Amino acid sequence: MSETNSSKNAIDETLDASFPASDAPEWTGMHAGAPGAAPPQTVANLRTVRSAVNVNEAAALVERALIASGMKVFARIDQAAEARAVGLAMPPAVLILFGNPRSGTPLMIEQPTVAIDLPLKALLWEDDRGQAWLSYNTPALLVERHGVDGALAAKVEPAGELLERAVTQLPSLKAP
Numbered sequence: 001m002s003e004t005n006s007s008k009n010a011i012d013e014t015l016d017a018s019f020p021a022s023d024a025p026e027w028t029g030m031h032a033g034a035p036g037a038a039p040p041q042t043v044a045n046l047r048t049v050r051s052a053v054n055v056n057e058a059a060a061l062v063e064r065a066l067i068a069s070g071m072k073v074f075a076r077i078d079q080a081a082e083a084r085a086v087g088l089a090m091p092p093a094v095l096i097l098f099g100n101p102r103s104g105t106p107l108m109i110e111q112p113t114v115a116i117d118l119p120l121k122a123l124l125w126e127d128d129r130g131q132a133w134l135s136y137n138t139p140a141l142l143v144e145r146h147g148v149d150g151a152l153a154a155k156v157e158p159a160g161e162l163l164e165r166a167v168t169q170l171p172s173l174k175a176p
Contacts (some may be wrong), residue, residue, distance in 0.1 A: 040133060045141035047160060051124065051132035051167040055092035058124045058132055058167045064094055065166035071100045071159070074119050091126040098122065103155050111146045120156060122163050134167045136160055 040048050043127050044073045051058040079093035099119035107114045138160060139153040 033168060040127065040135075045138050045144060046135055047164075048133050049140050049164050049168065050137040051134050053132065053167065055094055055124045055126050055132045059094040059096060061166045062122050062124065062134070062163055064095070065096045065162055069096050069162055072099045091128070092132075093123065093125040096122045096124070098159075103159075107142060107148055107152060107156075110152060111148045114142055114146045114148060117142060117145065120159055124167070132167075134163055136163055166176075 010035075041046075053061065059076065063076065068072055073096060075095075075097040077095040077097075079095060080090050081091045097119045098121075104118045104120075105112075108118065117137065121136060124132060125135065126132050135161075139150075139156050140146050142153040143150050
């Protein structure tokens with residue numbers, strides 16, 4: 001029997017030669033989704049929504065909305081600035097720690113370990129395609145992680161709704 005070189009596939013060779021490299025087609029709006037707008041990975045008890053503005057603008061809107069609603073902003077941490085301070089680079093990311101002792105204290109009284117997850121946090125961050133996002137923990141995290149009563153944990157639910165409105169429904173929250 002004579003051996004033939006069957007390691008090469010004539011179809012594969014033809015395909016390689018038939019399709020020269022070219023630039024990707026321009027965005028036409030006919031694709032399944034907008035370029036660079038793929039939602040981040042879903043994580044249990046973490047809500048992530050697309051922001052209508054960049055990270056810094058979103059952080060400012062969130063802070064204004066929180067203060068206007070009577071909540072306290074405890075801290076604002078610019079993670080990207082901290083990275084730059086030590087010679088590292090990362091996309092924009094701002095963490096805002098906020099809350100209302102009237103809502104948080106009863107949770108910590110019921111289960112002191114809840115204090116590890118309070119004050120509440122809002123993370124404004126940019127993905128590798130330049131899209132800004134808002135992420136925050138849902139009240140279900142407190143129930144699952146600390147075993148607090150679901151009805152008591154649900155009292156912090158309006159905070160998430162406020163955060164989302166701040167980065168998605170801009171006209172009502174922009175400064176005059």
